[in-house]
Amino acid sequence: MTQPRLHRRHALALMGGSVLAGGASWPAAARSEDWAALGADVKAEFKWAWDHYVARAWGRDEINPVSGTAKSFFIEGHDLGLSLVEALDTLWLMELDEEFQQGVEWVKSSLDFDIDGYSQVFETNIRLVGGLLSAHLACGDPVLLGKAKDLADRLMKAFDASPHGLPYRYVNLRTGAVRDPETNLAEIGTYATEFGVLGQLTGDDRYYAAAKRAMKHALDRRSDIGLMAANIHAGTGEFISRNASIDVYADSFYEYLWDSWELFGDAEMKGWAEECLAAMIAHQGKRYDGRLWFPMVDYETGAVTGASQTVLGGYLAGLLGQAGFKGEGDDFLASYTAMQEQYVIIPESINVTTATPRGKRTGLRPEFADACLNLWRDDRDERYRALTAVHYRNMKETSKAAYGYTSLADITTRPMTQGDNCPGYWWSEQMKYYFLMFAEPKRIDLNRLVLSTEANVLRGFVAG
Secondary structure (H helix, E strand, O other), X not given: OOOOOOOOOOOOOOOOXXXXXXXXXXXXXXXXXXXXXXXXXXXXXXXXXXXXXXXXXXXXXXXXXXXXXXXXXXXXXXXXXXHHHHHHHHHHHOOOHHHHHHXXXXXXXXXXXXXXXEEEHHHHHHHHHHHHHHHHHHHOOHHHHHHHHHHHHHHHHHHHOOXXXXXXXXXXXXXXXXXXXXXXXXXXXXXXXXXXXXXXXXXXXXXXXXXXXXXXXXXOOOOXXXXXXXXXXXXXXXXXXXXXXXXXXXXXXXXXXXXXXXXXXXXXXXXXXXXXXXXXXHHOOEEEOOEEEOOOEEOOOOOEOOOEEEHHHHHHHHHHHHOOOHHHHHHHHHHHHHHHHHHOOOOOXXXXXXXXXXXXXEOOOOHHHHHHHHHHHHHOOXXXXXXXXXXXXXXXXXXXXXXXXXXXXXXXXXXXXXXXXXXXXXXXXHHHHHHHHHHOOOOEOOOOOEEOOOOOEEEOEOOO
């Protein structure tokens, strides 16, 4: 998710002294782990945290697990049940049916988008439209679909305001007024999966058409070396920076190209995904001390413009594997694995030239687990599960607080200093990634599974 957010085929033995590029080793636990038991532990921790949310923050956007307080996310003073909506399909997968139904009833009785306030279009789509759609796909309740359509119709005003179909960053949910035209690839290009599924369910193709039009506008402006600048103006339609990025300001744009192929069979989107990823490998992939990173570069020349890589970029390792660049995906995952081994919690931002943290705070980030899940689904290699088990146990050791799981204020102290916020994506993302990989839940067909950037299940539920 956005925040202000070359080739070596893997030929490693399962365990026993094998190493990744850059010197990161695979955990020995892959040989003996009881995966079902670990999956049950994930479920128990999720249920424990959910009970605290219900008791202390019911209907609020986010819980602060240290103090037991709560906070709004989208519009101050107007909570939209963010954590609740994000949790719904995870509750369903975990067969926590009573808790799931309790959440659905709150949505049906209390969730109202007729608010005279500005909401961030990108975040509202991936978190709330996606969450409502996945909950509808899980249980079939038409009210959930109606809520998703109502919200998407309000967000469409942000697309309509631009002569180029590029959504403004914020829209007033009641009036349709827009603001903040200076935007970025992620915020203009992360709608195709949610809007496409909504269109399939409602028989209205204007949603997917709007999402694809915005993506194509940026793609048509690629440089001669195939890269796009990360920042763009919704009013003028022109790039407003020179930096090509794979993480901040850009990440989910690339995910949604590939996901549109998997979900809808859109061959044009697949071609764009493959072209963009090949350009990244050719012009952004750089090695520092043997580790592969993708720092920002000038989108026309490929010259490196910054030394940072954020934890958000971890998603790319999995996407590379999905799109057929498995060697590069493994190499990039190895770089983050080395950071996990060295710092226990992967730093929020890393100086790629020195492999050192650029700050002390981090926010319960799920991207490493996301990448491991996508790589594991390709070949079921147990090493990806083992790395994810380390990620889960490190989170459990450092982020468990009195009333749930919290972000960290300082990963350099021992014990690590906790912050006081559980981001809404925790309920939808990493706990789902862990559970899918460890428990292999019976309500999902892993071979058909397609997740949004927020890990909402958009395909793969098993009827039953």
